[in-house]
Amino acid sequence: MDIDVAFFQNDLLPALNRGLWVSLALIIPASTIGFVCGIILGCARTFGSRFVKKLGDAFTALVRGVPLAIQLLFIYYALPKLGIYFEPYGAALTAFIICTSAYQSEYVRGALLSIRRGQILAAKALGFTPMKTILFIIIPQAARRALPGCGNEIIYLIKYSSLAYLVTCMELMGEGKVVASDTFRFMEVFLVVGLYYLAMVTLATLLLNAIERKSHIPGFRAR
Amino acid sequence: MTAKQPVLEVHNIGLTVGSKTILEDCSLTLCPGELKVLIGPSGAGKSTFLQCINFLQMPDTGHIILEGKTIDQKNKAALCTYRTKVGMIFQDFKLFDHLNALDNVAIALRKVRGMTKNAAKERALQELARVNLSEQTTLYPAQLSGGQKQRVAFARALAMDPIILLLDEPTSALDPELVGEVLTVIRDLASHGMTMIMATHQMDFIRSISTEIIFMEKGRIVEQGAPESLLNDAVQSRTKQFYQSLSSL
Numbered sequence: 001m002d003i004d005v006a007f008f009q010n011d012l013l014p015a016l017n018r019g020l021w022v023s024l025a026l027i028i029p030a031s032t033i034g035f036v037c038g039i040i041l042g043c044a045r046t047f048g049s050r051f052v053k054k055l056g057d058a059f060t061a062l063v064r065g066v067p068l069a070i071q072l073l074f075i076y077y078a079l080p081k082l083g084i085y086f087e088p089y090g091a092a093l094t095a096f097i098i099c100t101s102a103y104q105s106e107y108v109r110g111a112l113l114s115i116r117r118g119q120i121l122a123a124k125a126l127g128f129t130p131m132k133t134i135l136f137i138i139i140p141q142a143a144r145r146a147l148p149g150c151g152n153e154i155i156y157l158i159k160y161s162s163l164a165y166l167v168t169c170m171e172l173m174g175e176g177k178v179v180a181s182d183t184f185r186f187m188e189v190f191l192v193v194g195l196y197y198l199a200m201v202t203l204a205t206l207l208l209n210a211i212e213r214k215s216h217i218p219g220f221r222a223r
Numbered sequence: 224m225t226a227k228q229p230v231l232e233v234h235n236i237g238l239t240v241g242s243k244t245i246l247e248d249c250s251l252t253l254c255p256g257e258l259k260v261l262i263g264p265s266g267a268g269k270s271t272f273l274q275c276i277n278f279l280q281m282p283d284t285g286h287i288i289l290e291g292k293t294i295d296q297k298n299k300a301a302l303c304t305y306r307t308k309v310g311m312i313f314q315d316f317k318l319f320d321h322l323n324a325l326d327n328v329a330i331a332l333r334k335v336r337g338m339t340k341n342a343a344k345e346r347a348l349q350e351l352a353r354v355n356l357s358e359q360t361t362l363y364p365a366q367l368s369g370g371q372k373q374r375v376a377f378a379r380a381l382a383m384d385p386i387i388l389l390l391d392e393p394t395s396a397l398d399p400e401l402v403g404e405v406l407t408v409i410r411d412l413a414s415h416g417m418t419m420i421m422a423t424h425q426m427d428f429i430r431s432i433s434t435e436i437i438f439m440e441k442g443r444i445v446e447q448g449a450p451e452s453l454l455n456d457a458v459q460s461r462t463k464q465f466y467q468s469l470s471s472l
Contacts (some may be wrong), residue, residue, distance in 0.1 A: 124279055126307065126383060129300075140321050144321065217320070
């Protein structure tokens with residue numbers, strides 16, 4: 001099979017590059033906002049009152065229990081019936097933030113629970129209030145323990161961002177699919193789209209590894 | 224010696240968990256500069272008693288008076304203030320795992336006492352120098368020996384300028400050759416007039432340094448008195464029996 005350079009240069013790559021920007025515009029805010037929401041939700045589910053815990057658990061159970069595709073389609077196609085309208089981009093971003101924060105909260109919760117009781121006792125004995133103990137003693141330790149899991153979730157997010165095409169948000173996958181349908185060059189298109197995702201994931205992995213190295217504390221992970 | 228005003232009065236502390244009585248009617252009075260020692264078989268309630276004195280465990284009954292003021296157990300802010308004045312040293316150090324020696328000492332100065340970063344650092348360096356750890360300020364807990372960790376814990380507690388220090392078996396988790404360096408710190412504190420209550424099994428140390436021995440058994444204070452009166456050859460006290468059983472090991 002000869003490589004049709006003109007097809008790549010004129011059709012495929014410009015479309016995919018356009019889609020890449022949309023993908024990044026989904027992934028970057030969804031992962032950062034989702035991570036912060038995940039920490040808040042994880043803290044609420046670990047340290048909150050009984051009611052807050054139940055509420056957080058129910059939210060997580062619902063979000064984790066329903067396929068993301070259904071959530072996306074529901075937000076974009078069903079919510080308008082209730083008078084709530086979203087642009088394709090807004091619908092996708094909202095769905096991703098909700099989904100990723102639920103998963104992140106689970107990693108955060110696990111990390112928070114792994115902090116030894118003695119650390120809390122020591123802070124208490126020094127006159128730390130519960131809020132200050134959480135902020136300055138528990139979260140800095142838990143964040144380091146949660147990092148591998150949270151990084152994993154960000155990698156997932158990069159890939160499930162491709163579902164945005166379901167609500168006509170023209171990101172990488174959506175652009176690729178249009179080119180493929182127009183030209184019937186499925187092989188080239190999906191190979192290249194796959195390579196784009198692989199490149200993004202590789203970059204994210206390197207970045208996450210660097211963060212993990214930078215925040216490493218001697219002996220901390222050994223326990 | 225003239226009669227001193229007590230700095231801490233602990234009255235009738237009791238604690239029940241489920242149907243089990245952990246502490247019953249435990250009282251003590253502490254005057255400035257005194258070092259009272261809690262001894263007794265394991266499970267006697269020494270650690271729990273110390274934790275109740277610092278309200279790390281909430282006692283069911285009893286009350287505590289610090290410098291003439293009764294502590295309101297329901298007032299959370301008052302409890303936090305109280306704990307800054309009553310320092311605690313734990314058997315297993317409980318250093319903050321994510322902070323180096325310097326920050327372990329400085330963090331409470333900054334976040335609890337509201338000192339600036341530089342002022343807290345300066346104070347922390349002073350405290351670490353006092354326990355002979357000027358060389359180890361940038362090391363993390365995992366890089367320190369047990370004795371060094373416990374000395375960081377002392378620096379951390381002392382930096383808060385406590386009126387009283389509670390010590391829960393501060394040398395029990397240490398290798399024998401490291402016990403000495405921690406006892407040196409305690410002896411130094413005692414000679415500078417620090418008021419302390421210490422649970423320990425270091426009997427020779429008790430005899431040489433304590434002002435009073437409190438013997439606990441099954442959650443109660445069984446005997447209480449100056450070491451010379453309880454350990455005197457002529458008396459036959461429960462404390463002496465226990466002392467001899469430890470010494471014969």
